Amino acid sequence: MSYEEFPVFIPMGDDNLFGIVCVPEFGDSDMGVVLLTGGNYTRSHRNRMWVSAARSLAKAGFPSIRIDYHGVGDSTGHARFEMEEPFLEDAMTAADFLIAATGVQRLTFLATCFGGRTAMAAAAHHDKGEVATIFPVPLAIPSDPSKIPFRTKVKLRVRRWQWGKKLFRRPGVRRLRQAAAARRSDSSMVISPRFKRDLTEFVRRGDLWFIYGDRSSSLDELKRLLAETAPNMSKEERARIHVLILPDCAPEHFRTIEDQELVVKCAVASVTGDLDTLPARGEALSAEAAS
Amino acid sequence: MKVDRELLARHSSFTDEGIEERAVHFDIGGESCFGLLYQPADPRGLGFVVCHSYALEFLTLRRIERSIARALASMGYPVLAFHSRGFGDSTGTLAEATFDRLQEDLFAGASWMMSETGASDLGFIGARFGALRAGVAARGGDAGRVVLVAPEFSGTTYFRRLIRNKHMVELVDSGGSARRSMDELLDVLAKDGMLDLLGYALHGHLYKAFAGINLSTDVGSFSGDALLVQVSKRTSPSSEALAYSKRVVDGGGRCRLEVIKEPPGVNIGGPAFVSTSDPFVREDLQEPVVDRIAELVKEWIKD
Numbered sequence: 001m002s003y004e005e006f007p008v009f010i011p012m013g014d015d016n017l018f019g020i021v022c023v024p025e026f027g028d029s030d031m032g033v034v035l036l037t038g039g040n041y042t043r044s045h046r047n048r049m050w051v052s053a054a055r056s057l058a059k060a061g062f063p064s065i066r067i068d069y070h071g072v073g074d075s076t077g078h079a080r081f082e083m084e085e086p087f088l089e090d091a092m093t094a095a096d097f098l099i100a101a102t103g104v105q106r107l108t109f110l111a112t113c114f115g116g117r118t119a120m121a122a123a124a125h126h127d128k129g130e131v132a133t134i135f136p137v138p139l140a141i142p143s144d145p146s147k148i149p150f151r152t153k154v155k156l157r158v159r160r161w162q163w164g165k166k167l168f169r170r171p172g173v174r175r176l177r178q179a180a181a182a183r184r185s186d187s188s189m190v191i192s193p194r195f196k197r198d199l200t201e202f203v204r205r206g207d208l209w210f211i212y213g214d215r216s217s218s219l220d221e222l223k224r225l226l227a228e229t230a231p232n233m234s235k236e237e238r239a240r241i242h243v244l245i246l247p248d249c250a251p252e253h254f255r256t257i258e259d260q261e262l263v264v265k266c267a268v269a270s271v272t273g274d275l276d277t278l279p280a281r282g283e284a285l286s287a288e289a290a291s
Numbered sequence: 292m293k294v295d296r297e298l299l300a301r302h303s304s305f306t307d308e309g310i311e312e313r314a315v316h317f318d319i320g321g322e323s324c325f326g327l328l329y330q331p332a333d334p335r336g337l338g339f340v341v342c343h344s345y346a347l348e349f350l351t352l353r354r355i356e357r358s359i360a361r362a363l364a365s366m367g368y369p370v371l372a373f374h375s376r377g378f379g380d381s382t383g384t385l386a387e388a389t390f391d392r393l394q395e396d397l398f399a400g401a402s403w404m405m406s407e408t409g410a411s412d413l414g415f416i417g418a419r420f421g422a423l424r425a426g427v428a429a430r431g432g433d434a435g436r437v438v439l440v441a442p443e444f445s446g447t448t449y450f451r452r453l454i455r456n457k458h459m460v461e462l463v464d465s466g467g468s469a470r471r472s473m474d475e476l477l478d479v480l481a482k483d484g485m486l487d488l489l490g491y492a493l494h495g496h497l498y499k500a501f502a503g504i505n506l507s508t509d510v511g512s513f514s515g516d517a518l519l520v521q522v523s524k525r526t527s528p529s530s531e532a533l534a535y536s537k538r539v540v541d542g543g544g545r546c547r548l549e550v551i552k553e554p555p556g557v558n559i560g561g562p563a564f565v566s567t568s569d570p571f572v573r574e575d576l577q578e579p580v581v582d583r584i585a586e587l588v589k590e591w592i593k594d
Binding site for chain 2: 004011018020024029042048051071079082100141152254259
């Protein structure tokens with residue numbers, strides 16, 4: 001076996017975070033990787049995607065840690081996920097432990113979904129954070145968080161019931177809702193100020209990869225983010241933001257084994273520096289162009 | 292790279308409220324299986340093994356399994372929760388995880404747990420598909436206790452539900468044009484040997500092996516003590532739960548049947564963190580149900 005795995009409980013306040021440290025049998029890379037998931041997935045991610053990524057990274061010489069957030073999986077505690085409150089402490093704790101256990105001097109934070117918010121915050125705050133790789137992440141929040149649109153309240157209430165879930169799954173209802181959403185103005189939504197702040201802070205020193213699919217639902221939000229942040233950055237900072245758009249997919253749903261393999265391949269390539277070999281179009285959305 | 296093995300070893304366990312949670316690895320058939328052992332300070336002679344579920348439920352039911360394990364350990368019973376070969380943090384591939392190998396793994400795990408803790412009697416725990424696995428493992432008569440949470444009684448029903456879910460998503464994505472009958476989908480499974488169920492592989496050998504299994508019609512030679520917790524929108528026991536319970540009693544065993552009503556928004560086996568009133572906040576709606584299950588397990592084991 002080209003790797004060794006060490007399951008660990010890492011103290012964090014009153015809680016214990018559970019994680020798996022995966023170290024290569026050979027190699028002396030000083031770059032370690034923190035693998036983060038969305039809220040409802042445990043450390044292995046859907047269909048063991050992060051297990052596969054961690055072992056491939058180890059084969060390439062990079063150690064990693066994959067964790068359960070507090071209140072999730074085998075970690076202790078209680079969790080509540082708020083889009084604007086990433087689990088910064090969890091990611092920082094895991095990163096510090098990886099450094100202590102393997103001696104790495106540089107860090108990559110790699111994440112999907114809600115984990116993207118956490119990865120961005122941790123990369124900005126950890127002084128050893130050098131790379132952040134983020135798969136599609138929701139970026140828009142209400143401009144006035146105290147005002148939730150009436151239609152959203154109705155939707156959430158209806159969805160609490162089985163008949164409501166079935167209703168929303170009907171193709172006809174889905175088409176009607178999509179058409180209504182397309183007509184609606186989204187001026188009530190803004191790009192997360194916190195994410196913008198963390199991104200601006202991080203690109204002063206680190207490389208940031210956004211890996212999206214051309215059918216990713218939050219692609220427009222990414223475009224807005226880049227258009228709003230790039231003008232205030234230097235040329236060097238803008239050059240540190242890389243956007244990779246994978247053709248003909250929405251990788252954030254992980255709905256097929258093929259999509260999952262692509263996510264794992266991209267995740268590993270973003271650390272090993274082999275992303276240019278993947279089929280993608282990145283030029284149209286670079287931060288440089290957005291500015 | 293200088294790996295601090297001493298630091299890693301020091302963090303492989305922690306103790307809380309008298310229960311030690313220890314991460315372990317042990318070998319089964321040349322593969323390394325990951326597990327967590329819940330060890331009370333003064334263990335009794337009965338130990339349990341958790342039978343994990345399949346597909347997304349492998350992740351989403353973990354909190355229930357953990358809560359039951361801690362409840363039993365708090366009463367003095369050691370529990371091992373481990374990943375079979377090809378699942379989670381263990382090595383191996385899912386394609387090789389046949390029905391026989393899954394059963395072999397369970398008993399290898401049980402034997403490891405018994406030698407590690409000194410337990411002489413065995414019990415199985417499972418939720419959903421994990422409960423089906425637990426029920427099947429108990430059929431041989433080796434286990435004196437089983438805890439079945441929201442069990443799937445029939446292998447066919449379980450896998451067909453997963454196939455139907457996949458089909459619904461494809462149907463919605465295609466605007467209704469990708470309509471296929473269950474028979475057509477099963478033909479694909481038979482022909483290709485594998486179906487991609489929303490990112491989880493269902494292999495034909497597993498479908499075939501579980502197809503003939505129904506716990507409500509066959510409990511084998513299990514004559515021990517069962518706790519069956521039905522978690523559903525309905526408040527009365529299902530006909531399958533009643534049939535299972537009756538068969539256990541007829542075979543000389545005992546079965547305590549409990550029903551927990553699923554609150555709105557809760558779907559055991561589905562994602563635990565759900566938005567309720569604010570779409571940007573997700574809360575664990577399953578926690579009260581999980582706590583109630585742990586209470587029931589404690590009451591049952593005391594009897």
